[in-house]
Amino acid sequence: MLEDLSLKIDKALKKITGQGKLTEKNISDTLREIRIILLDADVNFRVAKEFIDKVTQKALGQEVLASITPGQLITKIIYDELTELLGGSNSELTLNPTGITKIIVVGLQGSGKTTFCSKLAKTIKGYGRKPLLVAADIYRPAAIEQLKTLGESIGVPVYSQGIIDPRDIAKSSLDYAKANGFNTVIIDTAGRLHVDEQLMSEVADIKKLTEANETLFVVDSMTGQDAVNSAKAFNEKVDFDGIVLTKLDGDSRGGCALSIRAVVGKPIKFISNGEKLEMMDVFYPDRLASRILGKGDVISLVEKAQQSFDDKEAEKLEEKFRKNKFDLEDFLKQIRMIKKMGSLSSIIGMIPGMNKAIKNEQIDESALVKVEAIIHSMTKEERRNPKILNGNRRKRISRGSGTSIQDVNRLLKQFAEMQKMMSKLNQKGFMNSVLSKKNIKFS
Amino acid sequence: MKLFKNINIDKLKTGLNKTREKIVNKISETFSGKAIIDETFIDRIEEVLISADLGVEMTELVIEDLKTRMKKEEDRSTERMIEILKKALVSNLSVNNLESFDYTPDIESNKPFVILIVGVNGVGKTTTVGKLAYNFRQSGLSVIIGAADTFRAAANEQLTIWADRANVEIVSKEKGSDPSAVAYETVSKAISQKHDIAIIDTAGRLHNKSNLMEELSKIKRVISKLIPHAPDEIFLVLDGATGQNALIQAQEFMKTTKITGLIITKLDGTAKGGVVFQIIKKLKIPVRYIGVGEGITDLQNFDPVTYVNVLC
Ligand SMILES: Nc1nc2c(ncn2[C@@H]2O[C@H](COP(=O)(O)OP(=O)(O)OP(=O)(O)O)[C@@H](O)[C@H]2O)c(=O)[nH]1
Ligand SMILES: Nc1nc2c(ncn2[C@@H]2O[C@H](COP(=O)(O)OP(=O)(O)OP(=O)(O)O)[C@@H](O)[C@H]2O)c(=O)[nH]1
Ligand SMILES: [Mg+2]
Ligand SMILES: [Mg+2]
Numbered sequence: 001m002l003e004d005l006s007l008k009i010d011k012a013l014k015k016i017t018g019q020g021k022l023t024e025k026n027i028s029d030t031l032r033e034i035r036i037i038l039l040d041a042d043v044n045f046r047v048a049k050e051f052i053d054k055v056t057q058k059a060l061g062q063e064v065l066a067s068i069t070p071g072q073l074i075t076k077i078i079y080d081e082l083t084e085l086l087g088g089s090n091s092e093l094t095l096n097p098t099g100i101t102k103i104i105v106v107g108l109q110g111s112g113k114t115t116f117c118s119k120l121a122k123t124i125k126g127y128g129r130k131p132l133l134v135a136a137d138i139y140r141p142a143a144i145e146q147l148k149t150l151g152e153s154i155g156v157p158v159y160s161q162g163i164i165d166p167r168d169i170a171k172s173s174l175d176y177a178k179a180n181g182f183n184t185v186i187i188d189t190a191g192r193l194h195v196d197e198q199l200m201s202e203v204a205d206i207k208k209l210t211e212a213n214e215t216l217f218v219v220d221s222m223t224g225q226d227a228v229n230s231a232k233a234f235n236e237k238v239d240f241d242g243i244v245l246t247k248l249d250g251d252s253r254g255g256c257a258l259s260i261r262a263v264v265g266k267p268i269k270f271i272s273n274g275e276k277l278e279m280m281d282v283f284y285p286d287r288l289a290s291r292i293l294g295k296g297d298v299i300s301l302v303e304k305a306q307q308s309f310d311d312k313e314a315e316k317l318e319e320k321f322r323k324n325k326f327d328l329e330d331f332l333k334q335i336r337m338i339k340k341m342g343s344l345s346s347i348i349g350m351i352p353g354m355n356k357a358i359k360n361e362q363i364d365e366s367a368l369v370k371v372e373a374i375i376h377s378m379t380k381e382e383r384r385n386p387k388i389l390n391g392n393r394r395k396r397i398s399r400g401s402g403t404s405i406q407d408v409n410r411l412l413k414q415f416a417e418m419q420k421m422m423s424k425l426n427q428k429g430f431m432n433s434v435l436s437k438k439n440i441k442f443s
Numbered sequence: 444m445k446l447f448k449n450i451n452i453d454k455l456k457t458g459l460n461k462t463r464e465k466i467v468n469k470i471s472e473t474f475s476g477k478a479i480i481d482e483t484f485i486d487r488i489e490e491v492l493i494s495a496d497l498g499v500e501m502t503e504l505v506i507e508d509l510k511t512r513m514k515k516e517e518d519r520s521t522e523r524m525i526e527i528l529k530k531a532l533v534s535n536l537s538v539n540n541l542e543s544f545d546y547t548p549d550i551e552s553n554k555p556f557v558i559l560i561v562g563v564n565g566v567g568k569t570t571t572v573g574k575l576a577y578n579f580r581q582s583g584l585s586v587i588i589g590a591a592d593t594f595r596a597a598a599n600e601q602l603t604i605w606a607d608r609a610n611v612e613i614v615s616k617e618k619g620s621d622p623s624a625v626a627y628e629t630v631s632k633a634i635s636q637k638h639d640i641a642i643i644d645t646a647g648r649l650h651n652k653s654n655l656m657e658e659l660s661k662i663k664r665v666i667s668k669l670i671p672h673a674p675d676e677i678f679l680v681l682d683g684a685t686g687q688n689a690l691i692q693a694q695e696f697m698k699t700t701k702i703t704g705l706i707i708t709k710l711d712g713t714a715k716g717g718v719v720f721q722i723i724k725k726l727k728i729p730v731r732y733i734g735v736g737e738g739i740t741d742l743q744n745f746d747p748v749t750y751v752n753v754l755c
Binding site (some may be wrong): 135 | 493494495566567573606649651652693709714
C-alpha cells in the first residue's frame with residue numbers, strides 16, 4: 001500500500017516539476033518575442049520595456065507545470081498582468097440622479113468625438129436620461145451640421161449658437177438645459193492637437209467653467225507610438241476621467257491603450273466599434289489584452305494545464321495524504337523523492353494556493369539531509385511505529401546518524417504533530433494548514 | 444511645371460520639434476563628441492526610430508544598413524554617424540533609387556486628370572481634397588471636386604465649405620445616394636466642362652470591411668469607363684499618428700484599388716508617421732504630400748530630406 005502511494009505521489013510530483021522555475025534564461029527568448037509583439041501592436045517603446053521588466057521581476061522564480069514550458073507560462077503571466085493593467089477601477093460613467101450631469105468629450109482631430117457623443121446620447125437616452133448634445137466645435141467645417149444630423153437621427157436635441165467662443169456656448173448650454181429639463185449635457189468639442197496651446201487652454205476653460213462631471217478623452221485605436229505624448233498632454237491640461245477607444249471594428253491591435261493606461265493611469269470607459277450609432281460598448285480588458293498580445297492558444301493551453309493541475313493532481317495528492325496513515329517510512333520515501341526533484345520549496349510551490357503561503361517561510365533544505373540520516377538509522381519497526389522509540393533507542397539512532405539527541409527528538413516531535421494535524425485535515429485546507437504552521441520547518 | 448512646392452519646414456517643425464527628442468540630444472547624454480558604434484548608441488537609435496513608428500523590423504533594417512555604411516567610414520564621430528543614419532533613412536524613402544522626389548503630376552497630357560482620394564475614417568481625406576483643390580486652383584488650373592462620401596453625416600456640407608474656400612466647383616448628390624454615381628457625374632462634368640483636374644472625395648472606410656472596399660472598386664471602375672487612364676492618381680490618405688496598422692491599410696487598399704501615392708496628414712503634431720518607411724519598402728508606393736495643419740495652405744510636397752531632418 002505504501003509502495004503504491006509513494007509511487008503515485010512520485011508520479012504526481014514528477015508531473016508538476018516540469019522545467020522548474022522561471023529564470024531569466026529560460027524565458028529570455030519568449031520575452032524578446034513578446035517585446036516585438038507589443039511594439040508591433042503599437043505599445044510605446046518605453047511602456048513596453050517597463051511593462052515587461054516589471055512583470056518579469058515579479059514572475060521570476062515561479063514554478064512551471066510539467067505540461068507547459070517556461071515561455072508559455074510567462075506568456076500567460078504577461079497576459080494576466082496586461083488584463084489587470086488595462087482594467088482597473090472607476091470604469092463606470094457617473095450619471096448624477098439629481099441636477100445636470102455634464103460630460104465633455106475631447107481628443108485629437110478625427111478620433112471619433114462627434115460620433116461618440118451621439119452614441120453616448122443614444123445609449124443614456126435608452127436608460128431614461130434626458131440628454132442634450134452641445135455643438136462646441138466652431139472650427140471644423142460643418143461640425144455643427146454633423147452633430148445636428150446625428151442628433152436628429154436619434155431624437156436628441158442639439159444646442160448650438162453657431163460660430164461664437166466655445167466657452168460661451170458651453171456655459172449657456174447649461175442654462176438652456178436647466179430651463180428645458182435636460183439632465184445630461186454632452187459637449188462635443190473640436191479636435192485639437194496637444195501642442196496647440198491656445199486650443200488646449202480653451203478646452204481646459206470649458207471644463208472649468210462647466211464644472212464637468214466627466215471628461216472623456218477619445219482615442220483612435222489605430223494610434224501609434226505618439227499616443228503617450230497626446231494623452232499625457234491632454235491629461236495634464238484637462239485631467240480627464242476616462243478614455244474612449246474608437247474604431248475597434250478595424251484590425252488594429254490597440255496597443256496604444258496600454259501606453260495611455262500606463263502613462264496617465266486613467267480607466268478606459270467605453271469602446272466604439274462602428275460608424276453606426278448603436279455600435280459602442282463598455283470596455284472588456286481581457287478582450288483587448290488578447291487582441292494586443294495574440295497568443296490565445298498559448299494562454300488557453302496554460303489555463304488548461306493550471307486548471308487540470310488544480311483539479312486533478314492536487315486533489316489526488318491531497319486525498320492520498322489524507323486517507324493513508326502516514327508513518328516515518330512514508331516520510332523517508334517522500335524525502336527521497338523530494339531530494340530527487342531538487343527542492344522542497346519548489347514542490348510546495350507547485351501546489352495551488354501554496355505559493356503565497358510558502359513565500360515567507362524559508363525552508364531549510366539541508367535539514368532534509370539530517371532527517372534522512374535519522375530515519376535511516378531506525379529499524380523498520382521503529383519507522384512504522386515511532387511510539388516505541390524510548391530514550392535508549394533514540395540515543396542509538398542519534399549515534400548511528402551522527403546527529404544530536406535533540407535533532408532526533410525534534411524530528412519525532414514534529415512528526416507527531418504532523419500526524420495529528422493530518423488526521424484533522426479537511427480536503428481543502430490540507431496543505432495550507434500544514435505549511436502555515438511554522439513548527440513544521442525541518443530544523 | 445512646378446505645381447506647388449510649398450515646403451515650409453517651420454510648419455512641419457513647430458509641432459515635431461516640441462516634444463521630440465532628437466537622436467543628437469539622446470546621444471549627447473552619454474557621449475560627447477566622438478562615438479563608436481556600441482550598444483548604447485544603437486539602443487538610442489532604436490528607441491528614436493521605433494518611437495517614430497518605423498516598426499521593429501524596419502528599425503532593424505535601418506540599423507543594419509547604418510552599420511554597413513559605417514564600416515567604410517573613417518570618421519566615427521557622433522555627428523558623422525547621424526549624418527550617415529539620415530542618409531540611410533532618406534534612401535529608404537525612395538521607391539526606386541532612380542526616382543526623383545519632386546512629384547509633379549503630368550496633368551497637361553492627361554486632361555482631365557482624375558484624382559481619387561481614399562482612406563480609413565477620420566484621417567483627413569476631405570480636408571486634403573480641399574487643400575489639393577486650392578493648390579491646383581492657385582496654380583491656375585480649373586478644378587472640380589466630387590463628394591462621393593454620401594454616407595457620413597454632413598459630409599456634403601463639409602466638402603461644400605472646402606469647395607467655396609478653394610473656389611472650385613463641386614458635384615454632390617443627396618445623402619445615401621450611390622457614391623459611384625457621384626464619381627461618374629463628377630468625371631463626366633470634368634470632361635464636358637473641360638476642367639483640368641477632378642478630385643473625388645470618398646467616405647472613410649475601414650480596410651477590413653469587404654462591402655465598403657467593393658464599393659470603392661466600383662467607383663474606380665466607373666471612372667475608368669469614362670476615361671481609360673483614369674483615375675490618374677489614387678491617393679491613400681494616412682493619419683500621421685497611426686501606428687503599424689497603416690501598413691495593413693495600405694496593403695488592403697492596394698488590393699482593391701491600386702494606390703499610386705500616399706498623403707500623410709497631421710504631421711503638425713508630435714507624431715512622425717514613420718510607418719511609411721515600411722509601406723514604401725514593401726508596397727513601393729511613394730509619399731506625395733503631407734498635411735501640416737487644418738488650414739487650406741497646410742499641404743506640402745513630401746520632401747524626404749526635410750522629413751528625415753525632423754525625424755531625428
Ligand atoms: N469604423 C468606425 N468609424 C468610426 C468610429 N467612430 C467614429 N468613426 C468615423 O470616424 C470619422 C471621424 O469621426 P468623428 O466623430 O467625426 O470624429 P471627431 O473626433 O469628431 O473629428 P473632428 O471633430 O474632426 O476632430 C467618421 O467617419 C466617423 O464615422 C468607429 O468606432 N468605427
Ligand atoms: N492638425 C491637423 N488636422 C488635420 C489635418 N488634416 C485633417 N485634419 C483634421 O482632421 C479631422 C478629420 O478630417 P477630415 O478631412 O474630415 O477627415 P476624413 O478622412 O474626410 O474623415 P471621414 O470622411 O469622416 O472619414 C478634421 O478635424 C480636420 O480638420 C492635418 O494635416 N493636421
Ligand atoms: Mg467632431
Ligand atoms: Mg471625409
